Amino acid sequence: MIQVEKLSKRFNNFTALDGISLHIKQGESFALLGPNGAGKTTLVGILSTLLKPSSGRVLIDSVDIAEEPEEAKRRIGVVSHNPYLYDELTAKENLEFFAELYDSEPDINSLLAQVNLDHRARDMVGTFSRGMKQRLSIARAILHDPSILILDEPTSGLDITSRKAFYSLIKNLKSRGKTILLTTHYLDEARLLCDRGVVLNRGKVVRDIDLQASEALELEDIFEGLG
Amino acid sequence: MNFKHILSVVKKDLRVESRGKETVNFMFLFTFISLLMFNFATDPFSPVLNDVAPGFLWFVFIFAGMLGLSRAFLKEKETGTLQGLSLAPISNDDILYAKIIYNLILMLGIQIIAFPLFIVLFNYNIAGSTLDAFLVLTIGNVGFVVVGSFMSALVMSARSRELVLQIIVLPLLLPVIILIIISLRKVMIDAIPLLSIGEIKLAASYVVIMAVLASLLFDYIMEE
Numbered sequence: 377m378i379q380v381e382k383l384s385k386r387f388n389n390f391t392a393l394d395g396i397s398l399h400i401k402q403g404e405s406f407a408l409l410g411p412n413g414a415g416k417t418t419l420v421g422i423l424s425t426l427l428k429p430s431s432g433r434v435l436i437d438s439v440d441i442a443e444e445p446e447e448a449k450r451r452i453g454v455v456s457h458n459p460y461l462y463d464e465l466t467a468k469e470n471l472e473f474f475a476e477l478y479d480s481e482p483d484i485n486s487l488l489a490q491v492n493l494d495h496r497a498r499d500m501v502g503t504f505s506r507g508m509k510q511r512l513s514i515a516r517a518i519l520h521d522p523s524i525l526i527l528d529e530p531t532s533g534l535d536i537t538s539r540k541a542f543y544s545l546i547k548n549l550k551s552r553g554k555t556i557l558l559t560t561h562y563l564d565e566a567r568l569l570c571d572r573g574v575v576l577n578r579g580k581v582v583r584d585i586d587l588q589a590s591e592a593l594e595l596e597d598i599f600e601g602l603g
Numbered sequence: 604m605n606f607k608h609i610l611s612v613v614k615k616d617l618r619v620e621s622r623g624k625e626t627v628n629f630m631f632l633f634t635f636i637s638l639l640m641f642n643f644a645t646d647p648f649s650p651v652l653n654d655v656a657p658g659f660l661w662f663v664f665i666f667a668g669m670l671g672l673s674r675a676f677l678k679e680k681e682t683g684t685l686q687g688l689s690l691a692p693i694s695n696d697d698i699l700y701a702k703i704i705y706n707l708i709l710m711l712g713i714q715i716i717a718f719p720l721f722i723v724l725f726n727y728n729i730a731g732s733t734l735d736a737f738l739v740l741t742i743g744n745v746g747f748v749v750v751g752s753f754m755s756a757l758v759m760s761a762r763s764r765e766l767v768l769q770i771i772v773l774p775l776l777l778p779v780i781i782l783i784i785i786s787l788r789k790v791m792i793d794a795i796p797l798l799s800i801g802e803i804k805l806a807a808s809y810v811v812i813m814a815v816l817a818s819l820l821f822d823y824i825m826e827e
Contacts, residue, residue, distance in 0.1 A: 426689055446692040460687025462615070464622040476611040477691035500622075516687075 377402045378423065378524060378557065383432035385418050385579075392418040394579040395432070402437075402523065405556040407566035407573030407587060414576040416559040420528045423557065424454045437523055450478065453517030456528040459509040460516065463502030467493055467512050470501055471519055478520035487515040491545060507538025514545050518554075525549060527558040531565060543568060604700065608693045612701035616675075617708065626674045627709060634667045634717045642724045652725060657787035660721055661780065664714065664740065665747060669772070671709045672751040673765045675702045680759040695825045696818055703752045710744040731794035738797055739790055743783035746810040750775050753817035756824050775813075782806035 380398040384391065393415045400406045408416045421427035423434060425445045434441045441448040454460075461470050471484045488494040491511040501509060510530060517525060527546065531539045546569055550556055560566055566573055567587050575583040620627055641659050645652050679685035688698055718737060721727065729736050754772045758764045773780075782802040789795040789802070797803060 424690055426686060446694070449690065449692040454690050456686075458683035458686065460684055460690065462619055462684055463682070464619040465615070469618070473611060473615045474687075474691060477608055477688075477693050479607075479692075 377435070377437055378406075378555065379433075379435040380419075380423075381433045381435075383419070383422065383434060384430050385415075385422060385427065386430045391579050393422075393429075396576075396579070396581055398574065398581070400555060400557060402555055403553045404572065405550055405558070405570040407570035407585075408557065408559040408576060409563070409566060409573055409585070410576035413578075415579040416576055417528065418579075419576070420454075420526055420557070420559055424452060424526055424528075425449055450520060451522050452524045452526055453520070453522040454526045454528065455510070455513050455517045455530045457530060457532045459501075459513035461501045461509060461512060464500065466498050466500055467504070468497040470512065471515055474516050475519050480520040482519045482521075484519075487519055488512075490548075491515045492541070505538070507534055507541065510534060510538065510542055511545065514542075514549075518549065522554075524555045524557065527556065527560075529559055529561065531560070531562065539565075605694070605697055608697045609701045609704065612688070612693070612698060613704050613708070616701070616705040620705075620709075626671050627712070629670045630667045630709060630713055631716065633670060634663055634713055635720070637663045637666070638717065638721055638724055645725075652727075653792055654788075656721075656725060656727055657784055657791050660718070660740070661743065661784055661787060663717060663721075664710070664744060665776070665780065667713050667717075668706075668710050668744070668747050668751065669769055671706055672748070672755045672772070673768050675706055675752055676756045676759045677764060685759075689825060695821050698825070699752065699756065699817060699821045702756070703748055706748040706752050707745060710748055711741065714740055714744060727791075729791050731790040732796065735790045735797040736787065739783060739786045739800075739803060742803060742807060742810075743779060743786075746779040746783070746806060746813070747776060749810050749814050749817065750779070753813070753821070756821065759824075778809050779806050782809070 378398065378400040380396055383393055383396045385393040396419065408419060410416055418427065422429050423436070425441050425448055428442070436448045437451050439448045439451060465473065467488060468484055471487060475482055475484070485494060485497065488497050491514055493508060493512055493515070496504070496508070501512065504512065531542055534542065546556065550569070556569065558566065558570055570587050573585045573587050574581045575585060676685065679688070718740065722729070751772050754775065755768055758767045758771065761767045782805050786800045786803045786806065789800050790797060
């Protein structure tokens with residue numbers, strides 16, 4: 377569960393987020409949509425504890441991220457367009473390293489098998505394609521079995537085949553009851569992976585959207601209307 | 604402070620460095636070439652060498668160390684893996700301590716090779732204890748690494764960061780540089796035992812103060 381209450385973030389005179397409130401239920405798949413500069417990345421930065429809010433509060437599974445950031449970090453996994461992996465380490469070494477930081481002892485081989493990389497376990501990540509790195513990035517994000525998965529434009533720059541493989545992995549995690557928060561520029565991606573979402577513009581929520589309803593078909597018009 | 608997390612990051616950094624050897628090769632090469640250049644530039648039988656040798660030695664360590672320091676945080680920043688570290692439940696302090704230990708290991712590696720090389724190349728006779736001279740250099744390297752690692756983190760988002768690092772590190776290191784050169788002279792030329800040198804205690808105090816300051820301010824640096 378993610379609870380965002382009157383969240384604001386200012387960078388000097390620029391207001392990136394302006395009093396945003398959201399409630400994302402356990403097991404829900406939720407999309408953050410909006411044009412560039414809408415505040416999606418700032419919101420994800422705060423939810424993943426990389427940024428501190430100027431005001432407001434965020435609860436991750438009832439844990440206040442400002443008061444207990446390390447506990448909150450144990451409940452979330454983040455997949456971004458940057459895979460956050462070390463090219464000079466093998467796939468297995470990367471996962472072992474992050475598992476140590478989470479004080480977790482996952483079955484690394486099984487994790488690699490889940491993302492179809494068990495045959496490349498001992499290869500350097502630097503030799504992987506972008507799609508393979510993103511799949512390994514999912515394994516990194518779920519190795520501590522978080523209840524919430526934050527996906528920040530995870531498929532940007534991926535070809536269609538890699539994107540489909542990525543969607544299949546996310547759908548699998550969704551079916552296992554993970555709460556998913558996705559930011560994306562691809563409307564079809566949001567419809568495919570998420571049930572509900574909001575459109576952000578200039579740091580504010582401008583619209584709630586049921587992505588599975590016919591209303592979703594009008595998303596392009598909403599985006600164009602935002603300018 | 605979580606020693607297990609610190610150790611994991613240090614081990615990871617050493618493993619990454621051992622695969623690429625980008626930093627360590629440059630540091631060793633710079634050290635070797637600098638010592639060789641100084642060797643050719645000076646007359647080994649001149650009494651002047653005695654006076655300038657401690658400065659030479661410390662100069663080589665500082666500039667070789669700069670090459671390593673500038674990579675400690677910058678490489679992780681450039682590849683985005685620093686953000687990956689911040690997403691894990693490891694405290695910012697532990698990341699800083701790990702980087703300090705990693706840099707110190709590199710510096711001690713350089714010191715272990717460069718110090719005997721210096722003595723051989725310059726046919727240098729240390730008047731005091733060789734172990735004391737080695738320990739003075741080690742304390743100086745600790746100070747250099749503490750201040751330098753923190754500053755490396757401070758400038759990681761700046762433009763022309765590798766240049767900015769050298770510009771802000773050197774003035775901050777000036778007290779340590781001067782105190783260590785004086786201490787080295789006292790050990791290497793005047794044969795004064797390490798524990799009788801007041802300057803080394805001053806240098807150690809300065810390092811402790813900088814370490815506390817770095818620890819207090821590091822959270823602000825890590826927030827983007």
